[in-house]
Amino acid sequence: MDLKNIFIVGAMGSGKSSIGKLFAQSCQKQFLDTDHEIENDSKLDITTIFEKYGEEEFRKKETKLLEELSGVENHVVATGGGIILKQENADIMKKMGMIVFLDIDLKTQIKRVKYRKHRPLLENTDLEKRLKILKSERDPIYNTIADYIIDVSRKDKKTVVEEIKNKLL
Ligand code: S3P
Numbered sequence: 715m716d717l718k719n720i721f722i723v724g725a726m727g728s729g730k731s732s733i734g735k736l737f738a739q740s741c742q743k744q745f746l747d748t749d750h751e752i753e754n755d756s757k758l759d760i761t762t763i764f765e766k767y768g769e770e771e772f773r774k775k776e777t778k779l780l781e782e783l784s785g786v787e788n789h790v791v792a793t794g795g796g797i798i799l800k801q802e803n804a805d806i807m808k809k810m811g812m813i814v815f816l817d818i819d820l821k822t823q824i825k826r827v828k829y830r831k832h833r834p835l836l837e838n839t840d841l842e843k844r845l846k847i848l849k850s851e852r853d854p855i856y857n858t859i860a861d862y863i864i865d866v867s868r869k870d871k872k873t874v875v876e877e878i879k880n881k882l883l
Contacts, residue, residue: 862878
């Protein structure tokens with residue numbers, strides 16, 4: 715069995731958690747979600763962490779978590795959209811396994827995140843403008859670090875999972 719880990723990266727609303735979960739189930743890997751792990755460890759939700767301690771502190775928690783995970787094998791790890799902002803995070807993920815980028819177009823992304831709460835970076839802001847800026851800052855990084863890039867904009871989750879499996883396993 716291939717014991718390598720697979721990290722799912724991409725923008726908010728690209729489906730990292732739901733696709734990651736489905737993918738893990740379908741290939742007998744364990745599933746982990748970095749946002750959930752951070753929430754469990756801190757006993758606070760992401761919004762409260764941002765409010766109380768700020769984004770920088772949240773980013774430190776992401777790095778600490780990845781460092782703690784460094785011994786794990788055979789996991790699918792869904793990550794928060796900004797985890798790639800630190801080069802050291804990308805380095806850790808690369809060392810531990812493969813990185814899959816779920817690429818999504820802006821229109822589809824807006825539809826998906828519109829009514830969702832608990833995303834502090836999207837609160838009290840012009841949604842389209844904000845997502846556009848994040849996209850322009852982050853897509854080049856996702857594209858650079860990914861071992862596999864898949865456009866998820868017009869695909870159902872099962873199709874995405876099958877395509878990732880065909881490519882990576
Ligand atoms: C963030 C994305 C969120 C969460 C936090 C910051 C980001 O995760 O980690 O709100 O910087 O894009 P999702 O991508 O799972 O929504």
